Each structure stands twice: as structure tokens, then as C-alpha cells.
Amino acid sequence: MLRHVNRLQSAVYGIxxxxxxGLPVQFMPRDSYPEVTEMIKSEKLPWPxxxxxxxxSLTLATVDSLLTCEGVDIPDMRARFMDWMDNGAYTQDGEAFDQGFTTVHALTHGCGCTNEQSNGNGSLMRILPLAFVKNLSDEQIAQVSGITHAHPLSVEACTVYVHAAQLVLDGFSLTEAxxxxxxxxxxxxxxADISSRKRNEIRSTGYVKDSLEASFWCLLTTDNFRDALIRAVNLGDDTDTIGAITGGMAGLAYGMESVPDSWMNALRKKEIIERCLASQ
Incomplete structure (x- = not known):
């Protein structure tokens, strides 16, 4: 069973x-592009x-599984991830893209990667919905991360992130959580002290430790949804995922009313999101 389901919407839309x-400026060096403040089309990528x-997409697959199964069901969740990879499920245009190597390797071979080099942010980016599961255990967080990313560092990053989200749901301020x-x-x-660091001291790569660090820095050095997201997607490098990780927690903390109308209106095919949120 899930708790606080009424707040799941703002977390998912935040992601x-x-x-x-962040997608249009993904992998571009920091400060090499005009500041992103609105939804834009990439000059290099074909998507609107x-x-x-x-x-x-993988967050939606996670949500769909949790709501349909009324809790954590690893085989069901893995099957939905496979449907995304093979058939383009949970995508806006019917085709998966931007797949991480570790994720594809793990899904293809049926087990999560455990080597040190497989500590990308591919499980952290989709893990937030677990915070809504009643009586969630750390073992369940490890199992869900471990569908693709089973190294202890990736699992620990997911655990910290989910624990923070649980505290927000329990009424703690974002900073306290x-x-x-x-x-x-x-x-x-x-x-806990990351807000004291300067921007040039923050790494924003796809390495899971860097991604969690960058997202927490953006959240702890701002006090609203818009500023946190603008800060995140303008760090450069893995901008879409750091934007997603930051956005999920910011959406959870600040609510749907905090989301700028221009961003919400520009988001394509929201009916896919709404369909997954209604999977009860």
C-alpha cells in the first residue's frame, strides 16, 4: 500500500x-550555453x-508498478522497465532513447551491475516513488535500485534520497530532511554541509555521488521550485538527470502550485503521466 498518494503527482511532475x-543542454559544459529558464528545443537533438x-520514463514505470501491485514487486517492475527498453513504453514518441549503458546491460542480462564502474545515476533518477510505500524497508530500496544498479554506493545514494523524501512526507522541512x-x-x-560550497566546487556528472551532491546543493541553496530547477539545469553536464533528481524532491517539498505555468504548459503529453498516476 502507498501513503500520501495525493502528493505523488507533484513529485512525478517535478521529475x-x-x-x-535539462535535456536540451545535456552533456554541455557548464556556462557554455545561455542560461536555461524556460523549456527550449535543443539545437542538436531532434525532439520538441x-x-x-x-x-x-523509468520513474513512470516505477509508479505504474507500485500503484498496480500496491507495493514493491520486483519482477513486475523489471518487466515494465523491459517494456520501456524494448517497446518504448512510458515514452512520449513510442521509442526509448538516452538509455544508460549500465541500465541496458543489466536489463538485457537480467541482473543489476555490481562493479565500481557501474555507479551512474540510473537508479537514483527513478527511485523517488518508493518514498510513498508504507513500511518500506532499506532492503526494498536496495532491491529496486539493484534491478539495474546493485553496487553499494548506488544503493546508498538511493537510500539517502528516499529517506529524505520520507522525512518531507512526514512533515520535516526540506532542509531538515x-x-x-x-x-x-x-x-x-x-x-549536510553541502550548501556552504561554492558553485565551482560542485560536480554535476552522471556519477551517482556527483549527481546526488549537485541535487542536494541546488535544493539547499534555494527556497523555491523554480530557482532550484534553474540552478540544477545550468550546472552543465548531466543536466537532465540532475534536473530530474532535483525536481522530484522540489516538487514533493513545494507542491504543484509552485510549478511555473509556462513549464507545465510546455511539457509534452502529460496524459501519459496522468494515466500512470491513475493506475490504482
């Missing part, structure tokens, strides 16, 4: 909007403004 804002990528969740982890305890 989709952060993903779509407002298009989301694998970050959102992020700091408390960070301090509970030996690996990520330093994130």
Missing part, C-alpha cells in the same frame, strides 16, 4: 519538468521542447 528542462527522457538523511549515512554525511 518530468526537471528532465525536460518539453520532451522528457529515460529519467521520467536533507540534512537528517545525509547525517544518517557514513558515505554521504558531508552533504
Amino acid at each position: 518530468a519538468i526537471g528532465d525536460a528542462l 521542447a518539453g520532451t522528457w527522457s529515460d529519467d521520467t 536533507l540534512e537528517t538523511a545525509s547525517l544518517s549515512s557514513e558515505i554521504f554525511s558531508y552533504l
